[in-house]
Amino acid sequence: DQQVKQNSPSLSVQEGRISILNCDYTNSMFDYFLWYKKYPAEGPTFLISISSIKDKNEDGRFTVFLNKSAKHLSLHIVPSQPGDSAVYFCAASDPTTDSWGKFQFGAGTQVVVTP
């Protein structure tokens, strides 16, 4: 049962424009969310996080928005750069469980930034 869903397997965006990646989840107990970026044949790299006490967190070109009532989060990258071309995973954690360090991952969205 996939509790974290990224329904768009791919996204193409022009350099300089905004990339918006979406992530939906089903477990209402998820309280802490992460976004990771992954290049081929490499491990994921942590990008940005957000906890439920916030609805927005910003770090440079990356902003994550959280809508708990809709069980939805999104990652905005602006402006998009060619180096942003990668697979992006969202991940969620339920802090009420004993193993709250474990994260559930979405299937990823492949972002391609074109010149």
Place this chain on the structure above:
Amino acid sequence: GAVVSQHPSWVICKSGTSVKIECRSLDFQATTMFWYRQFPKQSLMLMATSNEGSKATYEQGVEKDKFLINHASLTLSTLTVTSAHPEDSSFYICSAQRQGGSPLHFGNGTRLTVT
């Protein structure tokens, strides 16, 4: 900071042999390490959670006798694929965590090919 080294980055072995993969946190102590498997175009699949000095906790469907995990210190965890078969060919990734709920830091993965 927060560098995780995974070794080897790729390995080819014959069916029936065993392969050991190492995961080291280089500049921090990891209370927990996680092992994942990734199939093409799919999400990271958590295989097991490893805490230093205790037995690993395996996810449902993962054979603990086949995928041996040892977490001997706060900076090293190993995954041994025993009696490997071609269906074990995959991309294996580890992650390390300073404490429960903190972001995961990933190794670069190991591409295992069993011939």
